[in-house]
Amino acid sequence: MPIVVQKYGGSSLADAASIKRVARRITEAKKAGNDVCVAVSAMGDSTDELLDLANEVSPQPPPREMDMLLTAGERISMSLVAMAIADLGYTVRSFTGSQAGVITDSTHGKARIIDVTPGRVTDALEKGHIVIVAGFQGVSQDTKEITTLGRGGTDTTAVALAAALGADVCEIYTDVDGVFTADPRIVPAARKINRISNEEMLELAASGSKVLHLRSVEYARRFAIPIHVRSSFSAKEGTIVTDAPVPTTTAGDTVEAPIIAGVAHDRSEAKITVVGVPDHPGKAAEIFQTCADAEINIDMIVQNVSATDTGLTDISFTCPKTDGQTGVHALKKVQESVGFGSIQYDDQIGKLSLVGAGMRSHPGVSATFFKALADTGVNIEMISTSEIRISVVTRADLLDDAVRAVHTAFGLDSADGEAVVYGGSGR
């Protein structure tokens, strides 16, 4: 029997009525002849409510206890979904992450899945039960402590279960119709993407697109699990994330993939500039080792050319705002030993990223990109590129204008719909 893994996020599970709606949707997949395993997030805003409670009790709760607390959220939603399914006449079993065999490392709050040993899930599926698994959580391999995977972790739970169960597809149900060429709240003309490669989806997710959790895409790519991102509020086809060959049309033509997949933005990062770093080999390594020891996730890094007369240079990098103060604090401790002058902290930045596998073979993308930004009067503070992505840091308050300008410049607006062809050379 084909196995389908589904995932429902908190916005699809806001109250009893939503839970019953999701239950009907789940039973439809079962009725259609599939074995069905479902990963669920906590209901609506319940994770935020638990966080608020924690903050009322303690300004800096121990991460282990925070994970104990937060995992209650999925426990509640999974059992309620199971009850609603039972009420429709199906047999069902709910399992916590630990019971479902989601084994992680020991990093509380942002644990990584090491392995999935889904014995109890498989047994239940073989007995014909629908299985509901608490997303976002697991149990650490060494210490048997309860861990959480970080915000959005339920996507990764779903994909990891799909891989471990040998599922045909992992359906990620959300409150939007799929992955868009840009955030429709900022770019009303954004279009739904029907099909996107893992590589492009990875870059979009890493660049601030919140539809899929970054690690879920990495996991899906590694195990070649197709992800179908779709709305839990409609029956429409959503976005398929897969590296499988593009299917041919009924006329026998292959569909040409567009050059640009989409424009992502991210307002969650801050910029730290280490000013007056001695321009010797090894100094940058000392700085980033300090950040690594403090478990700061570094994103973009820029080092300016050393001013020849001072022997000093400035190093800027971006990291999640939530890690910002930790980073500043950790760096101040090594100020004397590294020998830099000062630290600047700036959390009023925005990041814009243009993503598309077609960039590789189409020169002129960066010229169009920078011209669009220049025409909109957006000043660029940092630039970083990958083979299929260009990212820039701007002032936060100009970010929305920048996203719209770039989206239009690359012909992504739904009104015209045609991809732009470039004649220039290089980026």
Added chain:
Amino acid sequence: MPIVVQKYGGSSLADAASIKRVARRITEAKKAGNDVCVAVSAMGDSTDELLDLANEVSPQPPPREMDMLLTAGERISMSLVAMAIADLGYTVRSFTGSQAGVITDSTHGKARIIDVTPGRVTDALEKGHIVIVAGFQGVSQDTKEITTLGRGGTDTTAVALAAALGADVCEIYTDVDGVFTADPRIVPAARKINRISNEEMLELAASGSKVLHLRSVEYARRFAIPIHVRSSFSAKEGTIVTDAPVPTTTAGDTVEAPIIAGVAHDRSEAKITVVGVPDHPGKAAEIFQTCADAEINIDMIVQNVSATDTGLTDISFTCPKTDGQTGVHALKKVQESVGFGSIQYDDQIGKLSLVGAGMRSHPGVSATFFKALADTGVNIEMISTSEIRISVVTRADLLDDAVRAVHTAFGLDSADGEAVVYGGSGR
């Protein structure tokens, strides 16, 4: 180092401020030089809120899923209490019932503790941590499913942990000052009992006193764990439940135990009468086997003398109202095979119980008891006795008057304070 086990109920953990207060109380016990292990209930009304959610989703949720849902409540409170303790500068570990080694049978919703294997708790205590355990829950021995112990089960968790850890005392913190001679809401003159035997406490708990969970007292008696019932809102000494010899006073006299420990009442039962049962051997057994198969907890049983001309008799019994409809339903199924006439169901009854180990050696107790009820105009519908208890069933609306009358008749009111001496013979 002496080990103290404490238990805090939901009313002591209603909000963040209460949780911080409880945390301070816990750390005081640690500061005083004890190893401290604490069992906690869910916050305030949160269990009822989860039950409401479940009922919104399904009228008859699977018991397994109900246990999954409800155990989220203690998970939340235990981690918040742990956070508040960490905030006071102590190291702390919270454990679910399963993690703490609370092994139960598989009866979801009212599981019994079979064993406690507190390896993780002991390790944590040995490392100097304060340990917080989720009350009310465990894991089944055979199926490794999450179970709950039923309302009030956290008392039993605490006592079971105290026994497994070899604790010196199990302190049950609640919102009243201890065990009273009657419910102070009904009898304002009720007095706090300073010391009571396990046997008396068992009878009081079985008769409707809600201060301690019945099974926790059974457990404490079996393992000779002294229970100290006291208020989490004051530093006053509460009630010691123990079978240890009564201590001598400083003057060398032993304290005379009072004849009557207290008056309990219970409004949670219903009466089922099986009318027209053939008066043959084995018929009562058939009826109560049916109830046992349906897992109905039978309390009082009365069989009237058979009317000689019909060969039929009536059998009445009481059971929890929550089991009532299940009982009626189960009995209707065997109506033909047992051959009885009809079933009457009455949930407007109240039960009053007088409890005291002194009854054994003091004749005349029952005469005083029934006279007090008669003088108050209370009609008696059923009577049941043990060696140290007399219970009667009355109309529910007369129960409060009956409790007050009996409390006064036995000199339990705090105003006069002296125990009554009986001259009569027999009960």
